[in-house]
Amino acid sequence: xxxxxxxxxxxxxxxxxxxNFDEETVRRIAKEIAGFYxxxxxxxxxxxxxxxxxxxxxxxxxxxxxxxxxxxxxxRIGFTLTHQAMLRANxxxxxxxxxxxxxxxxxxxxxxxxTENGDVAYGDVEVIERLLELKFIPMLxxxxxxxxxxxxxxxxxxxxxxxxxxxxxxxKVVFLMDVDGIYDGRPGEGSLVQNLTRDEIDGxxxxxxxxxxxxxVTGGICNKLAEAKKIAEHSEVWFVNGxxxxxxxxxxxxxxxxxxxxx
Amino acid sequence: xxxxxxxxxxxxxxxxxxxNFDEETVRRIAKEIAGFYxxxxxxxxxxxxxxxxxxxxxxxxxxxxxxxxxxxxxxRIGFTLTHQAMLRANxxxxxxxxxxxxxxxxxxxxxxxxTENGDVAYGDVEVIERLLELKFIPMLxxxxxxxxxxxxxxxxxxxxxxxxxxxxxxxKVVFLMDVDGIYDGRPGEGSLVQNLTRDEIDGxxxxxxxxxxxxxVTGGICNKLAEAKKIAEHSEVWFVNGxxxxxxxxxxxxxxxxxxxxx
Numbered sequence: 001x002x003x004x005x006x007x008x009x010x011x012x013x014x015x016x017x018x019x020n021f022d023e024e025t026v027r028r029i030a031k032e033i034a035g036f037y038x039x040x041x042x043x044x045x046x047x048x049x050x051x052x053x054x055x056x057x058x059x060x061x062x063x064x065x066x067x068x069x070x071x072x073x074x075x076r077i078g079f080t081l082t083h084q085a086m087l088r089a090n091x092x093x094x095x096x097x098x099x100x101x102x103x104x105x106x107x108x109x110x111x112x113x114x115t116e117n118g119d120v121a122y123g124d125v126e127v128i129e130r131l132l133e134l135k136f137i138p139m140l141x142x143x144x145x146x147x148x149x150x151x152x153x154x155x156x157x158x159x160x161x162x163x164x165x166x167x168x169x170x171x172k173v174v175f176l177m178d179v180d181g182i183y184d185g186r187p188g189e190g191s192l193v194q195n196l197t198r199d200e201i202d203g204x205x206x207x208x209x210x211x212x213x214x215x216x217v218t219g220g221i222c223n224k225l226a227e228a229k230k231i232a233e234h235s236e237v238w239f240v241n242g243x244x245x246x247x248x249x250x251x252x253x254x255x256x257x258x259x260x261x262x263x
Numbered sequence: 264x265x266x267x268x269x270x271x272x273x274x275x276x277x278x279x280x281x282x283n284f285d286e287e288t289v290r291r292i293a294k295e296i297a298g299f300y301x302x303x304x305x306x307x308x309x310x311x312x313x314x315x316x317x318x319x320x321x322x323x324x325x326x327x328x329x330x331x332x333x334x335x336x337x338x339r340i341g342f343t344l345t346h347q348a349m350l351r352a353n354x355x356x357x358x359x360x361x362x363x364x365x366x367x368x369x370x371x372x373x374x375x376x377x378t379e380n381g382d383v384a385y386g387d388v389e390v391i392e393r394l395l396e397l398k399f400i401p402m403l404x405x406x407x408x409x410x411x412x413x414x415x416x417x418x419x420x421x422x423x424x425x426x427x428x429x430x431x432x433x434x435k436v437v438f439l440m441d442v443d444g445i446y447d448g449r450p451g452e453g454s455l456v457q458n459l460t461r462d463e464i465d466g467x468x469x470x471x472x473x474x475x476x477x478x479x480v481t482g483g484i485c486n487k488l489a490e491a492k493k494i495a496e497h498s499e500v501w502f503v504n505g506x507x508x509x510x511x512x513x514x515x516x517x518x519x520x521x522x523x524x525x526x
Contacts (some may be wrong), residue, residue, distance in 0.1 A: 012434045072398075087350060098343060106371070107373075126377060128411045136343075
């Protein structure tokens with residue numbers, strides 16, 4: 001089983017029109033997956049792009065649920081609007097996958113996972129496992145979450161994958177990004193890291209100055225690397241460019257161009 | 264806590280245009296709920312109406328997953344299309360409730376419940392319980408389900424409610440229908456049963472000829488009564504006309520017009 005993460009920046013321009021969706025890129029990704037399915041099983045997880053983020057930010061979801069009733073109710077409404085925006089993104093993905101003959105099935109992240117300060121505290125993977133057995137392609141997404149500490153939170157697609165990897169032990173996890181992989185420095189400046197072992201991640205995190213807090217609600221490359229370190233305990237991890245045809249297929253076959261992290 | 268079931272026939276005309284939605288009726292129902300929230304907690308479950316049923320029927324979802332690959336894959340696609348249609352209905356409900364200031368939150372039934380021959384075999388109510396604690400209004404819907412016996416199935420809103428009642432022990436369950444309640448005979452012919460005890464249900468089932476199989480994929484009044492019998496073990500049950508203003512409020516207060524079933 002292979003888990004494919006489709007990063008927000010691959011299918012949507014966060015700085016563009018609200019809820020813009022790069023259907024052509026998603027169709028090409030679906031076609032690449034169709035080249036391996038049903039011999040290989042897949043779980044797909046996508047990010048928020050221009051769908052969930054604007055609501056999450058406007059309503060301050062990451063700040064949790066306040067005490068005062070009116071403020072709390074406004075945030076509850078924001079929580080539900082963020083989820084609905086993510087469902088609209090998810091609907092677009094399902095439509096494209098179905099058109100390619102792939103039985104992708106929407107699983108609502110917030111119906112299944114509970115977080116504690118943003119980390120998955122609990123997640124029932126029973127439905128996901130049975131969907132896989134029946135040869136569906138479960139499709140999850142970054143979403144809002146009920147949080148044991150803060151009341152409400154945002155749960156990123158990357159963190160879902162960390163949890164799923166621990167529970168389901170995939171053969172491979174492929175992260176699709178809008179750059180060629182992990183760079184030792186800024187993309188375009190530092191050089192692409194093509195092979196990385198789990199033990200080398202800490203050094204890279206340090207060189208990338210990952211101790212400073214990010215601004216992206218779901219974290220940028222530092223969070224990705226930190227999650228990748230946890231994932232690599234259980235599975236091979238690839239970071240490849242989702243905008244370039246063939247890169248996903250290369251990662252699935254194992255001879256692709258990008259960053260490969262081994263345990 | 265009160266569970267409100269909004270039957271498909273209350274918000275949608277199954278014989279009308281595909282995906283027709285009676286927004287005015289739903290807005291009035293939301294307003295009635297808003298008259299009691301937040302003093303009272305609510306779970307809302309809605310049916311399929313003209314949204315889910317056409318897909319469920321076209322793709323033969325209730326027949327389960329066949330052996331042959333092409334036939335199975337067509338049915339997998341139908342399974343996912345049925346769910347997406349139900350999400351579209353659900354989105355309409357969420358929009359209307361949010362506009363009335365109610366923090367309704369979509370919980371995907373098929374992400375949470377697994378059936379065995381159509382009965383709930385397993386359901387994780389953790390997220391629903393925590394949503395209630397945080398004063399959200401969890402909103403579920405009749406949906407497709409993974410089925411332990413048949414692979415795939417349809418899970419009706421009524422059956423979800425039976426399960427939720429067992430797990431969460433609400434004070435009251437109110438079924439909104441397009442008739443005034445349960446009739447001793449055909450609606451319009453027999454007389455309305457205003458009070459019924461749990462023990463009297465078997466006799467009524469017999470008089471209504473409920474041993475003959477129905478044609479509605481989620482069952483008609485016979486299924487409703489059979490579920491009501493199970494529900495009445497744990498909670499007071501009301502059947503009232505959701506099309507008539509004030510009937511829901513009457514059932515919530517306890518002095519309404521319709522059928523009241525006590526344990």
